[in-house]
Amino acid sequence: MGKDSPIQKDVIIIGAGAAGLMCAIEAGKRGRSVLLLEHNEAVGKKIRISGGGRCNFTNLHTTAGNFISKNPHFAKSALARFGPQEFCKMVENHKIPFHEKKLGQLFCDKSAQDIIGLLKKECLRYGVDIFLGAKVMDIAPKDFFSLTTPQQELRSQSLVIATGGLSVPSLGATNMGYQIAQKFDIKVNPCKPGLVPLTLQEKDLRIFKDLSGVSLDALVSFENRNFRENILFTHKGLSGPAILQISSYWEPKKPLSINLVPDHDMSAVLKARRTATVSLKNFLKDYLPLRLADVLCDHFLENKPLNNYSLDQLQKTGNRLNNWEIIPEGTEGYAKAEVTVGGIDTDELSSKTMETKKIPGLYFIGEVVDVTGHLGGFNFQWAWASGFAAGQYA
Ligand SMILES: Cc1cc2nc3c(=O)[nH]c(=O)nc-3n(C[C@H](O)[C@H](O)[C@H](O)COP(=O)(O)OP(=O)(O)OC[C@H]3O[C@@H](n4cnc5c(N)ncnc54)[C@H](O)[C@@H]3O)c2cc1C
Structure with missing residues (x-):
């Protein structure tokens, strides 16, 4: 000038x-x-x-x-x-x-x-x-x-x-x-x-950070918004297209729902196999990434043979897999948005x-x-x- x-x-x-x-x-x-x-x-x-x-x-x-x-x-x-x-x-x-x-x-x-x-x-x-x-x-x-x-x-x-x-x-x-x-x-x-990775609360991060790098197809919902695409575990929390999309709608302190097996009604699937002797962990490996199945069974779901669960327990386990609720700590902020x-x-x-x-x-x-x-x-x-x-x- x-x-x-x-x-x-x-x-x-x-x-x-x-x-x-x-x-x-x-x-x-x-x-x-x-x-x-x-x-x-x-x-x-x-x-x-x-x-x-x-x-x-x-x-x-x-x-x-x-x-x-x-x-x-x-x-x-x-x-x-x-x-x-x-x-x-x-x-x-x-x-x-x-x-x-x-x-x-x-x-x-x-x-x-x-x-x-x-x-x-x-x-x-x-x-x-x-x-x-x-x-x-x-x-x-x-x-x-x-x-x-x-x-x-x-x-x-x-x-x-x-x-x-x-x-x-x-x-x-x-x-x-x-x-x-x-x-x-x-x-x-x-x-x-917006379009930003989410961070997890310390208690959740302790469990999930070992999954850093694991991704899966999921349906992520917040209130009446749903996005079906991949989610990715990171060393700070969650990312991947479905998480980025929902992050623009998510409001602090409120839960997100993640359907980890969106193509299956997992309560029905589990109940149909209620006489099987396979453990839940091994069974879930057909539906989820191996490491995720391990972490979920070790920390959140009981791991025993399917025939040891009551129908009510199988219903609840299936519901959880189709509606995993998590309250993020926050987002990675403008630097990553x-x-x-x-x-x-x-x-x-x-x-x-x-x-x-x-x-x-x-x-x-x-x-x-x-x-x-x-x-x-x-x-x-x-x-x-x-x-x-x-x-x-x-
Ligand atoms: C990592 C990343 C990847 C993305 N990928 C995609 C994609 O693939 N597809 C898609 O649709 N969107 C994508 N986006 C979003 C997209 O880049 C933005 O929505 C888009 O660039 C907005 O255009 P804009 O012109 O409004 O703003 P910008 O492109 O941000 O342009 C604003 C300009 O104003 C200038 N400026 C700011 N302040 C001043 C000032 N005080 N004085 C003078 N100049 C100033 C800035 O330097 C900048 O050049 C991505 C964003 C990021 C961060």
């Missing part, structure tokens, strides 16, 4: 992540002069590490039901105008090879860097200016937005906040978006880490444009908004869709 005289743009966007880059491209396409400010030394740092380095850039089955928000309908309008197919078209136009891994999840064949390359090329094509290492110290609304930086004043008609959530501070996450909202008297709903649940209250925004109702010209997009996707490409799809929406109007 040069010194002294103010830089004047039609649109300034703070945050060059997925949402900010998409918004910049779309506003640039409309002939708006756009300046994208990023405090990191590179754009799209989260994109680079996403999806294990291959970026799960969308999900073919995206619906508003894949998002958590105080207003479950809010995301519909933006998703209807820019869905997974629209982003796929961009990916195809740039000849980026990709594949569906499972459940509609689309990943790059080669590297997440391909998606960053696509976004950078489109920004260049539409004349978007990008300032890296940019520090915004203050924002003042006048007839325009005036941004103070160490170098000079920046001015714009429209200001788009795309600073993302709080997860993974080491990649540049800050609370700036929420601070700006507060400054402009815009409501922010409470935030918490993929997303932030909560954020800018959607009542403050137009669902069509993402513009705030209170301050004309001020927009919030992407993860900073109280719209949080499930695991599987939905968070990027929200970033693209909300960035696209704001890009049509800013």
Whole structure:
């Protein structure tokens, strides 16, 4: 950045992540002069590490039901105008090879860097200016937005906040978006880490930490939410896709239910074998990973031949296997969370444009908004869709 005289743009966007880059491209396409400010030394740092380095850039089955928000309908309008197919078209136009891994999840064949390359090329094509290492110290609304930086004043008609959530501070996450909202008297709903591993209470961890590395297909439930995918025991507690999914809903001090054998009614299975002389431990090895069967029988279930159990005991044992209740200690926090649940209250925004109702010209997009996707490409799809929406109007 040069010194002294103010830089004047039609649109300034703070945050060059997925949402900010998409918004910049779309506003640039409309002939708006756009300046994208990023405090990191590179754009799209989260994109680079996403999806294990291959970026799960969308999900073919995206619906508003894949998002958590105080207003479950809010995301519909933006998703209807820019869905997974629209982003796929961009990916195809740039000849980026990709594949569906499972459940509609689309990943790059080669590297997440391909998606960053696509976004950078489109920004260049539409004349978007990008300032890296940019520090915004203050924002003042006048007839325009005036941004103070160490170098000079920046001015714009429209200001788009795309600073993302709080997860993974080491990649540049800050609370700036929420601070700006507060400054402009815009409501922010409470935030918490989402898509995050859960930690176990000391008493449970003593028993389960030996299972670190063991994974199994399970159905994990909290209140009326269920996710069926793998769970993974870790040295701190539980992780794996089903746990990450439920973590976005879980509330402290409340129990999770884990169905460890989701394809079988274990009470019925055990009762059908009530005359067998096989021990419970050996019997369960056909249904559970070996080490898990051992730990459960050693610490929670009696281990004796099946024909030594009463029908009532077999019923209770089966029920426990289908409904293992555990109260996690907490989560591994923002350092390990993929997303932030909560954020800018959607009542403050137009669902069509993402513009705030209170301050004309001020927009919030992407993860900073109280719209949080499930695991599987939905968070990027929200970033693209909300960035696209704001890009049509800013
Ligand atoms: C490890 C990991 C893997 C993930 N994998 C996937 C995946 O495969 N699929 C998926 O859909 N989602 C994935 N996500 C979630 C996804 O990355 C985010 O939901 C998405 O990046 C949000 O986009 P955004 O543009 O709103 O925010 P971000 O991508 O976080 O971008 C915000 C930008 O703003 C910048 N910024 C912040 N504060 C300031 C400031 N004060 N001044 C200037 N710039 C600032 C940041 O440096 C950043 O570049 C993953 C997340 C993590 C952490």
